[in-house]
Amino acid sequence: MLNLAFSPCPNDTFVFHALVHGLVPGAPAVDVTYADVDVTNTRALDGAFDVVKVSYAALPWLLDRYRLLPTGGALGHGCGPLVLTRDRRRPEDLAGATVAVPGERTTAYLLFRLWSAGFAPGRIEVVPFAEIMPGVAAGRFDAGLVIHEARFTYPEHGLTMLADLGEWWEGETGHPIPLGAILARRELNADALTGWIRSSVEYAWRHPEASADYVASHAQEMSADVTGRHIDLYVNEFTADLGDAGHAAVADLLGRAAAAGLVPPIAGLR
Template sequence: MKLGYSLCPNDTFIFYALIHGKVPAPEPVEEVLEDVETLNRWAFEGRLELTKISYAAYGHLREGYVALRAGGALGRGVGPLVVARGPRPLEGARIAHPGRYTTAFLLLSLLLGEGAFEPVELRYDRIMPAVAAGEVDAGLIIHESRFTYPEHGLEKLLDLGEWWEGETGLPLPLGAILARRDLGAARIREVNEAVRASLAYAYAHPDEPMGYVRRYADELSDAVTRAHIRTYVNDFSLDVGAEGEAAVRELFARAEARGLVPPNPNPLFCC
């Protein structure tokens, strides 16, 4: 069974034990590490049985996939940022973004409105250099860029997490782990428990996964790597919970009302 997830420290920390056979699983799991927008696009093809996904992409994929309760990224103080070389209006600006199916892009579209800015799609790790070089007016940044943008001489113009929390009072849903519905309910439940056990193992042995984490985050300092894990791995990663479910429903309701994702009656979470 193949599981796709990003090279980011939160994902490699969560899945270390599962990939390395430290916890029981219904069958061996093979890692497929890719940029999250690549995984989003692959999910439209149903390429992987299990995959990390942006919640924005999941809004389009509810027919073929269901979200696990464990392994996702939700929280407070985790929002994507809009950065620039200095203060400037965003209306009409050329804004680099990490992908049309990322939750970051959906949030910016909900706030500013489609057509209010000129989107320029770049891989997430190319955005800050492009802003710093003046190739675009501003950048929508995610992942570890939240901690490193000042090193590029950039200033924060907007925190989309702060906007979301102020609007809704709910945590921000960023990403989920999806299972193809054709795996069947029983198998999906087993996978969900294996993912939860993998994170529990990492919490119990926090230094053990770090070699694996650093293998894919070798350009990040140890301090940034650990800050990334502390920020994006939390109680919602063990179980989305009632508050997390409410946040996902609110995100989809707002996106559906604006015609940004289609409605779908299927259950959002597996078990």
């Protein structure tokens, strides 16, 4: 039995549907834990899972126990986190502000820290992702850092995008945006796991209708349109294989963060 943890977001349920439902030849049965990435980032510290989806920003604390797999994760173009406000229009307006973020070791927050180095906010509050946009709209927070489907839905909350951190990252580096990584315990067969997960990704692309009910059941009341746009954006060629470009993007992100004193340095990814 393979102990697997990933989020209930549409991109993850789409990717892992075939593996979870016994549709990948030769793969073992799977015991799934569904949890937001801020939870998996923390629980993976204790080696709680055989295979786990975490933030790339959490890798410096996890690579002693886990190995990065080159498939199944989230990395791409035009898919970065957003900084949202009700009425602030310039990055420097965040100086001294209260900003809600989805987790201390999320890639979104790491990108925010790199981006905001010259105008640090006054206070950071870690809150569940679903509370961020309503909290900003209600005035509980001056700004919020959001990910995933919020890219499509923030206007419904009456909010304004102050910055697209993915756009900033791509402009600064030319790299795609590293978001979520798939890790496997180092004592497991990484080649076999990579093959099974890649087969699950390929099955999802060949049979998108097969996972529709499974994805919808975990999509937290997202509309079918938002769910489809979410999958189209976050499941891409890098999901099948990180490749040299994906590995370079992750190495640059963690190298810049280590140089800024935000994360411990790492020896390598492979």
